Amino acid sequence: MSAPAAAPVRPDPVSAELAAALCRWLPARRWSGLAGRTVSHVETLAWIPIAPAGGAETADGALVVLAAHLDDGETVRLHVPLGRRRDASAVPDEDLVLWTGRHWVFDATADPELMRRLVAMIRRGDRGPELVCTAERSPYWRPGRAATGVRRLDGEQSNTSLVIDGRMILKLFRRPGPGLNPELEVQRRLRADAGMPIPALLGAAEARLSGGLATLAVLTRYVPGAVDGWHLLLDDLAGPERGGAAISAAVRELGATVAGMHRRLAVAFGSARLTDELRAGLHTDLTRRLNEAAGVAPSLRLYLPALRGVLARAVAGPPAGHVQRVHGDLHLGQVLRSDGRWLVIDFEGEPAAPAVDRVAWRSPWQDVAGMLRSLDYAAGHAVLEGVVPVVPARAWVSRLRGEFLAGYTAAAGAVGGALLGAYEVDKAVYEVVYELRNRPGWTDIPMAAVHRLAGSSSRPQPGERVSARSGSTSSGVAGSGQVEEGSFSGD
Numbered sequence: 240m241s242a243p244a245a246a247p248v249r250p251d252p253v254s255a256e257l258a259a260a261l262c263r264w265l266p267a268r269r270w271s272g273l274a275g276r277t278v279s280h281v282e283t284l285a286w287i288p289i290a291p292a293g294g295a296e297t298a299d300g301a302l303v304v305l306a307a308h309l310d311d312g313e314t315v316r317l318h319v320p321l322g323r324r325r326d327a328s329a330v331p332d333e334d335l336v337l338w339t340g341r342h343w344v345f346d347a348t349a350d351p352e353l354m355r356r357l358v359a360m361i362r363r364g365d366r367g368p369e370l371v372c373t374a375e376r377s378p379y380w381r382p383g384r385a386a387t388g389v390r391r392l393d394g395e396q397s398n399t400s401l402v403i404d405g406r407m408i409l410k411l412f413r414r415p416g417p418g419l420n421p422e423l424e425v426q427r428r429l430r431a432d433a434g435m436p437i438p439a440l441l442g443a444a445e446a447r448l449s450g451g452l453a454t455l456a457v458l459t460r461y462v463p464g465a466v467d468g469w470h471l472l473l474d475d476l477a478g479p480e481r482g483g484a485a486i487s488a489a490v491r492e493l494g495a496t497v498a499g500m501h502r503r504l505a506v507a508f509g510s511a512r513l514t515d516e517l518r519a520g521l522h523t524d525l526t527r528r529l530n531e532a533a534g535v536a537p538s539l540r541l542y543l544p545a546l547r548g549v550l551a552r553a554v555a556g557p558p559a560g561h562v563q564r565v566h567g568d569l570h571l572g573q574v575l576r577s578d579g580r581w582l583v584i585d586f587e588g589e590p591a592a593p594a595v596d597r598v599a600w601r602s603p604w605q606d607v608a609g610m611l612r613s614l615d616y617a618a619g620h621a622v623l624e625g626v627v628p629v630v631p632a633r634a635w636v637s638r639l640r641g642e643f644l645a646g647y648t649a650a651a652g653a654v655g656g657a658l659l660g661a662y663e664v665d666k667a668v669y670e671v672v673y674e675l676r677n678r679p680g681w682t683d684i685p686m687a688a689v690h691r692l693a694g695s696s697s698r699p700q701p702g703e704r705v706s707a708r709s710g711s712t713s714s715g716v717a718g719s720g721q722v723e724e725g726s727f728s729g730d
């Protein structure tokens with residue numbers, strides 16, 4: 240299906256005035272990943288009008304792809320859907336970009352009318368000089384259901400998602416890399432596999448850029464009443480049954496679900512035996528990531544020798560296992576529990592990783608390690624918030640790690656060994672950097688895990704403090720970066 244291409248909103252879409260306003264506005268948006276950085280100028284790579292719906296529209300808008308040039312020489316590609324209205328009183332202040340004297344220009348994801356029009360474009364399969372929309376055949380498109388509204392999610396997100404009428408979720412990718420987005424790629428490749436534990440794909444919007452198509456938005460089925468794993472486990476930590484039979488069974492099932500996901504990804508994308516050569520490459524890669532992380536987070540330097548030892552052990556011993564397409568950033572926030580079933584979302588890989596790394600074949604133990612780290616995170620967060628003391632939190636992690644691994648290994652028919660430990664190190668140091676950049680108050684959670692994973696050789700004495708920012712140690716009371724004996728971070 241195709242509809243006529245919509246006329247441009249105006250001939251010179253990004254005026255000098257709008258460009259200057261965007262330079263000021265972008266760094267404060269979490270999804271831009273530009274906190275604390277300076278955008279010196281923006282360049283318009285695509286300006287795709289949001290087609291009118293054929294009624295009495297009160298807004299116009301466009302899907303805009305910008306190259307944001309930073310004053311340090313880096314250039315970041317961003318998807319910034321923009322809307323324009325005379326009356327923007329319903330638009331939250333933080334979404335307003337510019338008052339032109341006649342109109343407000345704002346983040347179009349704050350505008351339900353514009354977002355509905357985008358969904359309609361996907362449903363029709365609109366195409367234009369810069370646009371390719373595609374719609375899947377799906378019962379979830381069925382008309383006649385109640386229009387309950389458009390709700391933008393307000394949680395921490397790398398992208399921006401909106402729930403449409405409680406039955407679809409529209410995810411706008413904010414950093415559209417060149418080429419097919421890994422999430423859309425997985426959804427398309429596995430759409431016919433009813434057993435793949437992912438929500439059904441409904442459609443997508445892609446931009447034609449000079450380097451090829453870039454994915455701007457994906458529409459999938461919204462799973463009503465779903466609880467993500469992070470909130471489910473935080474609730475359990477705060478509840479009376481903490482680590483009881485029901486949550487243990489759910490976590491064991493989660494292990495089996497992740498194994499099933501790996502099996503299906505391997506069938507769809509292929510796999511290869513983990514040879515000595517591949518293992519050596521893996522070791523080089525993990526060591527490079529560790530060194531880079533230590534460059535950003537000085538607190539890691541103290542632990543480098545011990546952590547390098549863990550990575551080296553992963554390539555000792557006889558090679559076993561295989562590599563394949565994996566999830567790449569698996570954690571409890573990426574799994575949804577609904578009707579006694581787990582579903583996996585967000586196959587984009589690590590938000591900061593280069594596009595080529597996100598789709599590279601890896602050992603499936605990387606995803607397993609991500610989930611184990613996440614169990615540790617939930618406990619660490621509960622301790623940080625004073626919801627649960629350290630000792631029961633440790634016992635909880637230990638128990639649920641065991642359940643997850645039992646579920647995974649039984650379904651996958653394999654055990655992780657040294658490779659799993661190496662991936663836990665990799666994830667924990669990634670998290671230290673992630674938290675320093677995004678949530679400095681949480682940095683103690685992965686730092687405690689780094690301390691545990693490094694073992695006793697670099698262990699500070701009880702009462703000695705490790706500063707996550709400087710890496711220096713000193714005597715002191717509990718505070719930022721403190722690592723306690725009997726840390727909560729697992730067994």
Ligand SMILES: Nc1ncnc2c1ncn2[C@@H]1O[C@H](COP(=O)(O)OP(=O)(O)O)[C@@H](O)[C@H]1O
Pocket residue numbers: 392394395396397398399400408410438459460461462463465467572573575584585587
């Ligand atoms: N199909 C879905 N059904 C219900 N909720 C969903 C669905 N997809 C995502 N969500 C919710 O949206 C949140 C963010 O989605 P996600 O794809 O992880 O975005 P991001 O890549 O920006 O982190 C998830 O944590 C989950 O709560």
Ligand SMILES: O=P(O)(O)O[C@H]1O[C@H](CO)[C@@H](O[C@H]2O[C@H](CO)[C@@H](O)[C@H](O)[C@H]2O)[C@H](O)[C@H]1O
Pocket residue numbers: 395396397469568570571572585588589590609612613614616617670673
């Ligand atoms: O969900 P994203 O793809 O944006 O992933 C990034 O952000 C995550 C946090 O939102 C971050 O995950 C870390 O914090 C989680 C709790 O908020 C925890 O469950 C994870 O285990 C921990 O890694 C993720 O690392 C980052 O890539």
